[in-house]
Amino acid sequence: MENKIVYLNGDYLPLPEAKVSVLDRGFLFGDGIYEVIPSYSGHLFHLDDHLQRLENSLAGIRLANPHTRLEWQAIFTPLLDANYDQYIYLQITRGTADKRDHAFPDNVPATVFAMCSNIVPLASLNTGIKAISMDDTRWAFCNIKAITLLGNILHRQLAIEQGCAEALLVKDGYLVEGAASNVFAVVDGVLCTPPKTNKILSGITRDVILELAKKNNIAYREDNITFANIKAVTELWVTSSIREIVPIVELDGTVIGEGSPGPVWHTMYNILQAYKQTLL
Numbered sequence: 001m002e003n004k005i006v007y008l009n010g011d012y013l014p015l016p017e018a019k020v021s022v023l024d025r026g027f028l029f030g031d032g033i034y035e036v037i038p039s040y041s042g043h044l045f046h047l048d049d050h051l052q053r054l055e056n057s058l059a060g061i062r063l064a065n066p067h068t069r070l071e072w073q074a075i076f077t078p079l080l081d082a083n084y085d086q087y088i089y090l091q092i093t094r095g096t097a098d099k100r101d102h103a104f105p106d107n108v109p110a111t112v113f114a115m116c117s118n119i120v121p122l123a124s125l126n127t128g129i130k131a132i133s134m135d136d137t138r139w140a141f142c143n144i145k146a147i148t149l150l151g152n153i154l155h156r157q158l159a160i161e162q163g164c165a166e167a168l169l170v171k172d173g174y175l176v177e178g179a180a181s182n183v184f185a186v187v188d189g190v191l192c193t194p195p196k197t198n199k200i201l202s203g204i205t206r207d208v209i210l211e212l213a214k215k216n217n218i219a220y221r222e223d224n225i226t227f228a229n230i231k232a233v234t235e236l237w238v239t240s241s242i243r244e245i246v247p248i249v250e251l252d253g254t255v256i257g258e259g260s261p262g263p264v265w266h267t268m269y270n271i272l273q274a275y276k277q278t279l280l
């Protein structure tokens, strides 16, 4: 096990020494939420946006935020190494009660855990990835970044077992998002991504891409992507904090566009890299 230093409930300690009780509600019920925050050369990327989403997720599960935004930043900073591109994984659960009971416990402090890992760029970024589509079997609150990820991991695992890197999820006839990513399509030359609803996680990378599209006069719209028309899309991407923007070149065995990362992806990828540099 890696011997890095992690944060647990007020202490910084080596990873092997970070332990929580088997009665922790995260372990027993998946009763908690999480965040994934990239850090480029020691600078946390869009920290306020991530902390806003954290507040929304906490409100969504009716758990009080144990820290102010400044306190969160102070907790993360000692975990970062400015020599690397990294990400903070933060998890907050409803704490450890003295017995297993579905109802919320009274006066139990939340469990707060944070660790930092290096971002390993996807080897196939420049050639694109394969994906498969499947019906979205997750729950009704996909806007909450809940640690209860069984639906997501079963989707992702099915994709991997078919030689694909991501599962694209279809709900009510629309492409909604990936198992751990948001989705973008280029339709008739317009960059399109589903609107923010409880059917998707409101991705920070997604929002940044839309902002950058606006600033750079790239035609875009937030609109449903009809799965029945998927053959008409010329580009398909997935986005996330860890993988940034990844082009999909094959879906369900059918080539997308020219079968290689498309021109809009190249443009947006370069814009995003340049934008990251401006924040350092």
Ligand code: PDD
Pocket: 036, 152, 177, 178, 179, 180, 181, 182, 200, 201, 202, 203, 204, 205, 206, 239, 240, 241, 242
């Ligand atoms: N997941 N949708 C889902 C279901 C996700 O799990 C993620 C990210 C996203 C993209 O959100 P963002 O751009 O803010 O990373 C969308 C993270 C990376 C994870 O679970 O590890």
